[in-house]
Amino acid sequence: LHAMWIGKLAPKPGEAVTHIGAGTGYYTAVLAKLVLPGGTVTGFELDEKLADLARKNLEAYGNATVVHGDAVTTPLPPSDIIYVNAGVAAPPAGWLKALRPGGRMIFPWRPAERVPLAVMVIRTEKGFACDPFMRSWFIPCVGASLADSASRIPTREQAARSRSIWLVQDRAPDDTATAISGDVWFSSEDLHPGPRK
Numbered sequence: 001l002h003a004m005w006i007g008k009l010a011p012k013p014g015e016a017v018t019h020i021g022a023g024t025g026y027y028t029a030v031l032a033k034l035v036l037p038g039g040t041v042t043g044f045e046l047d048e049k050l051a052d053l054a055r056k057n058l059e060a061y062g063n064a065t066v067v068h069g070d071a072v073t074t075p076l077p078p079s080d081i082i083y084v085n086a087g088v089a090a091p092p093a094g095w096l097k098a099l100r101p102g103g104r105m106i107f108p109w110r111p112a113e114r115v116p117l118a119v120m121v122i123r124t125e126k127g128f129a130c131d132p133f134m135r136s137w138f139i140p141c142v143g144a145s146l147a148d149s150a151s152r153i154p155t156r157e158q159a160a161r162s163r164s165i166w167l168v169q170d171r172a173p174d175d176t177a178t179a180i181s182g183d184v185w186f187s188s189e190d191l192h193p194g195p196r197k
Contacts, residue, residue, distance in 0.1 A: 001118075001136070002027055005106050006034070008120055008133070009081050014038035016078065018098065020071040020107075021045065021085035021141065025054030025064075031083060032064040039063060044071035046142055071095075072143035079103055086141030087116070089151065090181035093167050099123040108138040111151070111179050115159045128165040129191040152180040162186040 006027075011017060011034040022028045022043030032041045041064045045051035051068035058064045067074070076082065076098035084091070084107035091107055099105055105121040109132065118136035122129045140146075154162070158178040164187045166173075179186040 002030075004134075005083070005118065006030065009083065009104050009106055011035050011039070011081055015080035016100075017041040017081040017083060018071075018076050018079040019043040019083045019085070020095075021138075022054050022066055023050055023085065025057040025066065027083070027085070028054060028064055028066070029058060029061060031081075032058070032061045036063065041065075042067060042077055044069060044074070044076075046070055070143060072141065079105075081105070082107075084108065084141070085138060086144075087138045088141045088144040089146055090144070090179070090184045090186075091121070091165070092144055093169075093183045096121070096123075096128055096165065096167065096184070099128075101125070108136045109159065110137075110140070111159065111181065112153045115154060115156050117156075117159055119162070121165060124191050126191045127170075130162055130165050130186065132160050132162055148182060150180075151182070152177065152185075154179040154186070159186070161188045163188055163190040163192070 015035045022045040028043040043066045054066045082105035087108040087110035103123045109117045109119045116137040117132040120131045162178045168183045173185045176187040176189045
């Protein structure tokens with residue numbers, strides 16, 4: 001799974017990566033190697049013991065730092081890649097805003113227990129294109145894993161039809177909405193030019 005996800009993100013030298021749910025730092029280290037020379041990785045880990053262990057494990061990596069903190073409430077650095085290893089009901093608006101133009105994010109989308117999908121997001125000139133590309137299950141992301149009562153929870157079929165993500169502040173949900181969660185909503189509107197891969 002991680003090899004597939006990292007391959008899909010295609011990290012390049014010089015890129016800035018944010019790793020949410022760094023754990024002990026293993027995949028943070030892989031990402032740090034892939035963005036050399038010139039790239040950086042910032043790993044966020046909520047569990048203090050895991051964050052301390054990740055810091056020790058990454059001491060030899062001059063381009064990797066670990067933040068013991070909540071990536072849901074802490075502003076993320078501007079990122080070419082955001083790699084999320086904890087299930088979310090929807091990506092927080094701050095994560096989408098942290099993506100640079102052309103930036104990519106992969107996250108485990110769990111709007112409901114029955115809908116575990118991995119989603120690739122690309123920030124395009126038109127907005128945030130998304131592709132739910134495989135089933136995926138991760139531990140829940142504290143603070144972003146539960147949909148609120150006002151959310152529109154998709155069926156598995158609706159979720160799979162999602163092709164873009166919007167911030168409610170930029171565009172109100174419309175009849176293309178496949179899911180709505182807080183200040184973010186998913187749409188069946190395709191932002192990719194030309195045929196899909």
